[in-house]
Amino acid sequence: MAAGTDATAFPWPPGVATGVGSLPGDDPAEAMRIVIGELPDFPHLVELPAAGVGADMIGRGAAHLAELHVEYAPSGWRFTQRPGGDERRARALLRRDLDVLEEFTQGFRGPLKIQCAGPWTLAATIELRYGDKALADSGAVRDIADALAEGIAEVTRDVSRRVPGARLVVQLDEPLLPAVRAGTVPTASGFAMLPAIDEQVVRERLGVVLTRIADTDAVPVVHCCAAGVPIDTLVAAGARAIGLDVTLLAPADDDSLGAAVEKGVRFFFGIVPSTEADDLPTVAESAAPLRRLWNRLGFPAEELARHVVTPACGLAGASVAWVRRAYRRCVDVGRSILEAPEGW
Template sequence: MTIATGIGSMPGTDLSEALRIVLDTAGDLPFVPELPARGVHAGMIGRTLALLSGLEADLQPDGWRVGVGEGGDVRRARSLLAQDLDVAEELAHEHAGPVKIQVTGPLTLAATVERPRGDKMLADHGARREISESLAEGLRAHVADVRRRFGRADVVVQVDEPAIAAVLDGGVPTASGWSRHRSVHPPEADALLRNVVEAIVDGGARPVVHSCAPDVPVELLAGAGFTAISFDLGLARPDDVWAETFEKGVDLWFGVVPSTDAPGVTDQLLASRVRTFLDRFGFGVESHAQRLVVTPTCGLAGGSPQWAGRALQLAAATAERLEG
């Protein structure tokens, strides 16, 4: 059975309302929403920094910085996350089946978060390793907490890596803006990702990776141990690496529903795009339906509240259409 889910973010500031929409539209694979409209504490970076173990963070004028002691902003992020999980537990604790949570991956964290003396953690090999290990250790406790709260559910952890292509290609600007950080080579990127994947698996959860960037490094992500790759179909080139990865058992999550308001889009059109992609490689949709998931192209926080619900409905309708 092909199912649908969301990437993570939703518009608005009312988690209960957002979660009710998720449960009504993506009930086969619900997710705990992120509501960045509540502030940086609730965004993908702040939310993930709240999970780090042994590495404290604080919000500075230039953005999040680690290694400067625990600040009020990260405490706020931790409090919001705990409150959100309380609400999710209250509304969905009886859910049986998969339930998804999201975290920012180590490469995107390194490209976004600053070191104690400034500039990104990406600039230093030791800092990159440190944030990966801190995230992995924090995830062990986080996954255990989520599994306790949703005792009948199978936990899926989506690792968001929107900056991965820029990190690998040396496209992340330095603090001055006049140059770029050196690229992180695939063997090191693999090690940084693998730390996180192993923590997820050790915790009894399923690791999935999402990137809405072009040129998703499919082979690298599959090699790091992710069991599914979530991607923006409109940005993906139909290279053979997709077919080879799918044949090796890595599932594909197709981001086809626009993440911002797009009147006139139909589930028929979206389903045809998925079929066209798979047909290029000779994969019949019906025979692989249980390995496909339909999603929006990215988070829905940039759309209207009405579109967020409509987008998830479209994803579910597209998934249903692919089965037939």
């Protein structure tokens, strides 16, 4: 079911900005200090891939899989029969980062975002014990969705206990979802492509996880910073908000995006480069692609402030200085939308 249009269903204030999740470095306290300092109205849990195996996107996602076990092999993550050191490390890193999140959000009241890889990106990446990627096995995909739904619900409840004043937003990162739908995910050997997955199956498996998130009273979000985001599928699966890179949208996406907005779905609009450029665009330059999009859609200018401004994607490949500048630019753009909508 699509989200309703009641603005009270969304915990973030108008004209707000947040981050996608990943940041450079391996010190969670330093990363959270930046997040709280630059994004005080809508902070997020940090992800630090530079911390090594288990801190990467897939390892962090696998740490949420209830009753499924993984290990890190030369070819990447794969399922195994019993827990081992790699899995224990991934789960320990998640607990460590949650401890730091709790430390820095004492007394916080407002929207707080956590995130992990979604079921389709995990299925397109993690290999079965003997064979291809889990995406090739419909039963394995079902197990991943069920395990992720239970695991992320438990993490969400844990964060609610740790930060009782927070209104939680749970983001599933699905960068490989367009490839799953298009049939361009390579096999484990790399010599062929796995078949495209039917839209109904994509919707159903994703819906299992999104519904479970909603059952915890958190807002379920799906983020995809690749081109070709299947907006209609995400809305039908139960995403209450969708994160994407505005610069990758094409006019062909307008109908789906406009229909989603009319159904009350919110967007996390990625507008600031996630990797360093010679010069950070000005507020007006950063906002220009979003302004053009909103003008094409024809919605009232003041309604744009209901949505969220973010970097285009995760910032793990940037410097700390760029992270600070990117977050500040997102905040400035959000504020400009709120304070002077007609100037758009």
